Amino acid sequence: MTERPLRCFLLAHQSPQDPEEIVVDHLAELGELVRACGWEVSGSQILRRPRLDPRTFFGKGQLADAADQARRLGATQFVCDDELSGSQVRNIEKATGLSCLERTGLILTIFELRAKSREARAQVELARFEYELPRLKGAWTHLERQVGGVGVRGGPGETQIEVDRRMTRQRIGQLKKELTHLERVRETQRQGRAPGIPRIALVGYTNAGKTSLLKALTGEGEPQDMLFATLDTTTRKAWLGHDPETQEPRHVLVSDTVGFIRKLPHQLVAAFRSTLGEVRTADALLVVADAAHPDVEDHLKVVGTTLRELGCAEQPRLLVLNQADRLTPPQRLELKRRHPAAALTCALTKEGLDDVRGWLLDLIPGPAQPRELEDWEREEASAAPLG
Ligand SMILES: Nc1nc2c(ncn2[C@@H]2O[C@H](COP(=O)(O)OP(=O)(O)OP(=O)(O)O)[C@@H](O)[C@H]2O)c(=O)[nH]1
Ligand SMILES: [Mg+2]
Structure with a gap:
């Protein structure tokens, strides 16, 4: 039996100076990106707000309304057109109970699905780790708070995140080396062409x-x-x-x-x-x-x-x-x-x-x-x- 595709609900922010038709066009493109992942778009909403909330990006009331509508339409994931930080994504997920993906994460997911050659796979993996590294930092700050406030060191969460960060950096180093090698191969091929x-x-x-x-x-x-x-x-x-x-x-x-x-x-x-x-x-x-x-x-x-x-x-x-x-x-x-x-x-x-x-x-x-x-x-x- 084939699995049902993930159903997504799209969100875009509109500030007073953004023309409506541009935001609508950007949402249409976001829908194409979602479909490029093999997922479905169940609905979308433009959230108007002059000032962004640093914690949740959108307003809390707006998010609650959007989450209700998304659930009614059978969606389990928000996809946001804007670039959100790791902690904003986590706060939205916590506040709404829906998972949340932002534009950069979505584009990375498409590239991961498409990458076939060794070079493309290494390039996409590098981009993914570079993207995740500061997000691990966000998770670390969040855990640090759990173990007793800013400045506390040595909590159980900290150790795990420190390990994750070290391993991520190591892998980034390996991938960069591999890509430098592949770049040299490519350069040699280029020079060898007619x-x-x-x-x-x-x-x-x-x-x-x-x-x-x-x-x-x-x-x-x-x-x-x-x-x-x-x-x-x-x-x-x-x-x-x-x-x-x-x-x-x-x-x-x-x-x-x-x-x-x-x-x-x-x-x-x-x-x-x-x-x-x-x-x-x-x-x-x-x-x-x-x-x-x-x-x-x-x-x-x-x-x-x-x-x-x-x-x-x-x-x-x-x-x-x-x-x-x-x-x-x-x-x-x-x-x-x-x-x-x-x-x-x-x-x-x-x-x-x-x-x-x-x-x-x-x-x-x-x-x-x-x-x-x-x-x-x-x-x-x-x-x-x-x-
Ligand atoms: N009607 C029409 N369709 C076209 C034309 N050129 C391309 N297409 C269609 O547009 C779609 C995208 O074409 P591609 O050639 O894959 O586009 P691309 O720029 O290589 O896209 P990416 O590799 O995804 O960045 C396909 O469905 C093509 O059949 C054209 O001149 N006329
Ligand atoms: Mg192409």
């Missing part, structure tokens, strides 16, 4: 269609309608066309990479340093966006910020507005007006791929001409700073 062939990385918000474009350009890849379907970098050779002068065939190596998201946990960005090295060292970037997504401009800002955080501000890049088949004619015109230099593509019908190939062909033999940055690359994202 010299002289430019390397291009597909980057962008999760579920934009990066893997679909890899498939459309190279014939390989497994797209899935799921957030964070891709964790590992795959590199394949794509044929671009013939050199107009020499008639020689021209190729590039295209790498598919892990997607970005608003408030991508900084532990994951740090842990995926090696995988994302493919992006840092690529000769050019194809920045892929789902053009039909209502939040496409916000997605682009998040991608711009994340790329800067990764030290990828300089590379030539082409904005690829994918999923163009889902646009209405007025939406198309508006996007063209806003992003005149972008390629409009459909990975399923291969519409617009000739434009992408043409742009890539211009990269050979030298790098593309530098050009003015667009607003989305320059502007600060609304997302919290990474790192």
